[in-house]
Amino acid sequence: MITGLSYRTAVSACSLCVAGVLALTPATAAAGSRAGDPAPPPRVAMPGPSLLYREGTQVRPHRGAPEVPEVSALSWLVADAGSGEVLAASEAHRKLPPASTLKTLFALTVLPALPGGLQHTVRYEELEDVGEGSSLVGVEEGHTYQVADLWHGVFLSSGNDAVHVLASMGGGWQATVDRMQAKARSLGALDTHVVSPDGYDTPGQVSSAYDLAVFGRAGLHNPDFARYCATAEASFPGDGSPYPIENTNRLLTGEDGVAPYPGLIGIKNGYTSNAGNTLVAAARRGGRTLVVTVMNPQVGGGFAVYEEARELLDWGFAAAGRVDPVGSLDGLRAKSGSATAVPVAAAASGSPDDDSGWSGTAVVAGLSGLGAGAVALRLRAKGNRAPRG
Structure with a gap:
């Protein structure tokens, strides 16, 4: 049972969640999904x-x-x-x-x-x-x-x-x-x-x-x-x-x-x-x-x-x-071109030896999508409670 949200709002929530998950998908997976494209070669995942x-x-x-x-x-x-x-x-x-x-x-x-x-x-x-x-x-x-x-x-x-x-x-x-x-x-x-x-x-x-x-x-x-x-x-x-x-x-x-x-x-x-x-x-x-x-x-x-x-x-x-x-030996090197030296380890999340291969850019994009979805749902719920004039 869904509490505090209409059915339509729940559907919107699911849609926004799916958008966030898609944003989190590694770019390599997306590139390999096009028809006729060869499968990406196997690679050894570098641990965190x-x-x-x-x-x-x-x-x-x-x-x-x-x-x-x-x-x-x-x-x-x-x-x-x-x-x-x-x-x-x-x-x-x-x-x-x-x-x-x-x-x-x-x-x-x-x-x-x-x-x-x-x-x-x-x-x-x-x-x-x-x-x-x-x-x-x-x-x-x-x-x-x-x-x-x-x-x-x-x-x-x-x-x-x-x-x-x-x-x-x-x-x-x-x-x-x-x-x-x-x-x-x-x-x-x-x-x-x-x-x-x-x-x-x-x-x-x-x-x-x-x-x-x-x-x-x-x-x-x-x-x-x-x-x-x-x-x-x-x-x-x-x-x-x-x-x-x-x-x-x-x-x-x-x-x-x-x-x-x-x-x-x-x-x-x-x-x-x-x-x-x-x-x-x-x-x-x-x-x-x-x-x-x-x-x-x-x-x-x-x-x-x-x-x-x-x-x-x-x-x-x-x-x-x-x-x-x-x-x-490059794992903690500061990102080139950044104004502030930020070690890779400081931005890493998940398990210590995460082998997912998801790039930092993809993670940020996915989290942004999920965050936007949460904000939209919040505003929508607030709008549903507002008196009509």
């Missing part, structure tokens, strides 16, 4: 960003896919660097100290504005605030360096002294912090809070396996970044003559008994007493590039970060085409 916020290992294997290795890291992620699809992850958005892997964001932010051939004479005040116990490449006051030399110091020796000089050249320490924070937000890296651009242990400074993979992937699109992060050895200017420096990423160099990984592109490793060992790395095999992040392994000693990254890379290459993505 919130799937990667769940606890534990997230993976969507096909039958016969290799099992994800058991690793001890507090957080890790494996993604396709080309498509951005996340193949598997564990605690991807857990906020942890990043150590020197944060230098990837520093490079993304500062490197484009400083040509490698530019020369700079170091001043005392540029080095006075380098943190105690920092890793250093050996930058000295009064010496003149090419910017390219300083970037070798950043990527190979993880030199905080080189970071301080480059940050000064780029506008100053706090200005660099602010620019790094803005860069992270523009890339959809919403877990990262920058306090010290060199990754030095500082209260409140955090990132995540997801964000570091975003930074590493973005860096590979910059030819200078990609060249620096893949360099195993270089010469650094010193008193009288240059001296050799070597990349501290053992997975790249094969030092200290760590076997080099075939096809490794590099990127960045880090360590502090608070962060433990951290690593973001990329490797290429068979025309496919993977990026992996490993944060703070709990067993196996100081080199476990490399061995766990090796296991995850091996799995990622073996699992290619045999797992569905559990998310995307």
